[in-house]
Amino acid sequence: MAISPALFDTTVEAITELQEGSGPADARLSAYFRNHRKLGSHDRAFIAETAYALLRRRRFLDYLAPEASPRRLVLACLVRVNGLSPRELEPFLRKTEVEWLREIKAKPADNLPLAVQAELPDWLWERLVAQYGEEEALAIARSLQQTAPLDLRVNRLKGQREAVLALFTKEGLTATPTPYSPDGVRLKEKIALNQHVLFNKGVVEVQDEGSQLLAALVAPRRGEMVADFCAGAGGKTLALGAIMANTGRLYAFDVSERRLSNLRPRLARSGLSNLHPQLIANERDQKLKRLAQKFDRVLVDAPCSGLGTLRRNPDLKWRQSEMDIAELTVKQGNILEAAAKLVKPGGRLVYATCSLLEAENEGVVAAFLAQHPEFEQANAAEILAQQKIELDTGDFLKLLPHKHGTDGFFAAVLTRR
Structure with a gap:
């Protein structure tokens, strides 16, 4: 122009x-x-x-x-x-x-200089090199410089992916199924989605494919008690409710009343009636103590640096420091500790972040397992395979933009013995 x-x-x-x-x-x-x-x-x-x-x-x-x-x-x-x-x-x-x-x-x-090519502050570039080596760190960094596609999740309660794809195609849009998530649709064009009939009727929600796969790792079953411990505006909570086919009881916990209020219009569109938003003061709230060992599934999408989302939020890399990461890992450990108390024997705990850093990911999980022999790690790839999702990144789910086309995500699946 x-x-x-x-x-x-x-x-x-x-x-x-x-x-x-x-x-x-x-x-x-x-x-x-x-x-x-x-x-x-x-x-x-x-x-x-x-x-x-x-x-x-x-x-x-x-x-x-x-x-x-x-x-x-x-x-x-x-x-x-x-x-x-x-x-x-x-x-x-x-x-x-x-x-x-x-x-x-x-x-x-x-x-x-490589850090300039990577478009990262020196401290972050050095951490990625230590984890991945120079070549892959540079590939990750370059993929984070690209703009992210628009990923949608089809609400199973209200529609089918094939029908949604057909409608978008009829409208002249380039829409494709996401490679891994069975509910995902990827749009090439950016559209005013909040004016689209599918959005307003609750048939689709904006959600990165990686985020959809976190709900697949929780894999809640019909009739179960399930908690989203750091629900925020509820994208993953709504995905869990759809997998549960609107049965059982689903709790959305968060310390922010503003974030939970943002969930309400999404909940109204979704058609879910089994979801119960719960404002808590902190991870030691009395409401949580009354629910100890009551849940079959608990998702902890922990507050993190968000460095896996730089395609969408490029300013995050300039707003974070190594001191911030150190503070976050303490907070993450405390939140995981509190959420674990909700899990019943035989129940599943999924710890997730949208960070690329081991300190926030494997480090937090290792520290938790060292203190909690009553929990053991399950293989993430096997759990996805049980749902016919062919994605094998090993024991942990580790998603990277240059490999998987998603935001950067990490998840570990833990089971109470």
Whole structure:
């Protein structure tokens, strides 16, 4: 699209506010758009795409233009990431910027430091290299620079995947079944889903395929007592309820009233009547003590760094530090400890994160098992195979964007003896 001087200035203003503020980029961008309601949909799309391109490629842009102002960072991004020519931008360039931008355009991009190629802070790059080796760490990092597809979960209570695929195809959309999840649909195009009849009738929900597979690992059966211990807005809870065919009792626990309130409209669309949202003060809440060893299945999708979701949330890599990871692992251990008390003998406990880091994943599980001989680990691949899902990543479920096309996910299945 052609860029007007006014749109360029607005983009610079929005990105300046993003850099100076705190909190998730998507929330800050939404706030900016609320405060600038006269912006049209095309202008909003351009601003958002430029902001996310800058967040994804920030290390490369800093390499090209060290200590550049937000205005110059936007110019560098438009030329070197978005592929515009300096000539297209000349109508609103200052005199000092014309030659500067030509130099930016001509600057070589070969032989970059690996952490710059990976677009990661040094500490995170070093951790990934230690876990995966340089070659695979770079493949993971590059896959995280791509935009994520739009994955949907078909609600088994209200529709069938084949019918949903047929309807999207009839509408001219490129829709394919997800490779692993039996309920997943992947859309190539981004659409206004909240205006689509399938969404409003509760036939489909937005949910990454990896997240759908976590519900498959819990594998709740009809009539069971099941808990989603860190339910949030309830995406996995709703998937569990659909697998249970709306039978048994399903609890959605969370410490955030706001997150649970976001579950209510989704629950109303879903057609589920066996789901019971429960606000808790913390993992030591008295409500939980009364439910000790009552549950057949418990899912702990623990609060984590979210580094497996960088395709969708590229700002997370710049908002995390090694100290944050250390604090998170303590919190994760405490939450897993509390959730385990709910599991009955013979019951299943699934610990999951959307992190790529061993400290938040295998490390937390190993520490828990060392303290709890009454639990043992089950093989994740075998559990998926029982549901005719052909995906073998070993004892743990470990999903990576460059291998599986999903967000980065980790899960361990534990059974109380």
